[in-house]
Amino acid sequence: MNTIHFTNLPDDLPVAENEEQKKQELEFLKSAFQTFNETTRHLQESYDKLQERLNALDLELEAKNLELEKNLQEKERVKNYLNNILESLTTGVIVVDKNTRITTFNKTAGIILGMTAGQCLNQPLADTGIQPLAELVQSSGGQTRMEDHEITTRDQRQVHIRLSASPVQDPAGHRMGTVLILQDITQLKRLEEEAQRNQRLRAMGEMAAGIAHEIRNPLGGIELFASMLKKDLAQDPEKRPLTEHIISGVKNMDRIISSLLLFAKSPEPSRQQCNLNHLLKDIVNASADFQCPDNVKIHHDLAVGEAVAAGDEELLRQVFLNFIRNAVQAMPDGGSLRLTTQTGNTADSRSHITVTVADTGVGIAAQDQKNIFNPFFSTKDKGTGLGLAIAHNIIKAHQGTIDVESETGQGTKFIIKIPAWDEN
Ligand SMILES: Nc1ncnc2c1ncn2[C@@H]1O[C@H](COP(=O)(O)OP(=O)(O)OP(=O)(O)O)[C@@H](O)[C@H]1O
Ligand SMILES: [Mg+2]
Known part of the structure; x- marks a missing residue:
């Protein structure tokens, strides 16, 4: 920018010279003002442009903010959606990071293991006290593995669980942790055991009935002969009790056989x-x-x-x-x-x-x-x-x-x- 200097002009200069100088000064001032106006106009233009640019940037920023907010809302919606699915699953889901620290623990996992997410989140898996969980993560070594276990839950219930462990990987294929899926199979086990027991019982019943029939006949003979012997030994107080032992033993065996037959034949209750x-x-x-x-x-x-x-x-x-x-x-x-x-x-x-x-x-x-x-x-x-x-x-x-x-x-x-x- 041009700088304008005002100087005090000497009064004793000759008139013509003085006039000439004043003219020059006026010219100089005029040109200075012109320069000043020019510069001001430039400045104003630059300022307007800057203002325009600023407005455009403001708009751009506002649009970006809006987009970001929308993205954030969308991310939140997806997160809630996934969370709702996780919480509604009828299988337990536990996710641990590389250091086997629990990062996700859904409601069903809590119901199966008798604990709450609050007690487990951010805790080492081993601290849940359910040994097979930590052991399976350790032994799976990045592979998918499945095992059945009978465990004692934190609220002291005996539960049969089917456990599966699979590695969690990032898009580049690096292992980030492990996801554990838990299923309560207590009822299933009970039904399985009952079916096996019924099968076993039927087989045992058939065999027992066969044996019982075979034994009952000679047993009847023994009891009859022991009773006859008891009569014969009526006058022998030393030997008579022996026959009584035989008879009571036979009666006991007969009671067992009756129970066996009762067990063997499928009861058909009247109503x-x-x-x-x-x-x-x-x-x-x-x-x-x-x-x-x-x-x-x-x-x-x-x-x-x-x-x-x-x-x-x-x-x-x-x-x-x-x-x-x-x-x-x-x-x-x-x-x-x-x-x-x-x-x-x-x-x-x-x-x-x-x-x-x-x-x-x-x-x-x-x-x-x-x-x-x-x-x-x-x-x-x-x-x-x-x-x-x-x-x-x-x-x-x-x-x-x-x-x-x-x-x-x-x-x-x-x-x-x-x-x-x-x-x-
Ligand atoms: N109320 C009970 N308290 C403790 N143990 C029991 C009870 N009821 C049953 N048991 C256990 O279950 C077993 C099987 O009972 P079950 O009635 O079938 O046969 P048992 O009583 O041994 O023989 P039996 O009925 O021929 O006299 C018993 O031997 C006992 O060990
Ligand atoms: Mg009994």
């Missing part, structure tokens, strides 16, 4: 109105087959009104007699036996009667619980191990169910559900 409140009271108070020891206290907690099941009273009497006998035998030092009946609906809305036989006895060890319904499984010196196997067959033939809850040293509870009597 009568069977008041379970009356039946239970009758067994404990008036049955010749049951004598309650003095140190066992019996409590009744029976459904108000009628607890009428559709069933075969004689078969159900055998079932409950065995449950009650087992309960009493599990309390050699005394305790309490609680008999409960309740009316209610099953999951499929069919009405049923629930009978609970609970004792405060020795309990059943966890490893024995799956065997107690097997024929010949007994922990008693004189037990046939057929009581529960027969009960299982009879209740199944009534379209009922038996469940057991037991803790060693605390007691056992058998829960039996039988369809209720229905007028139709």
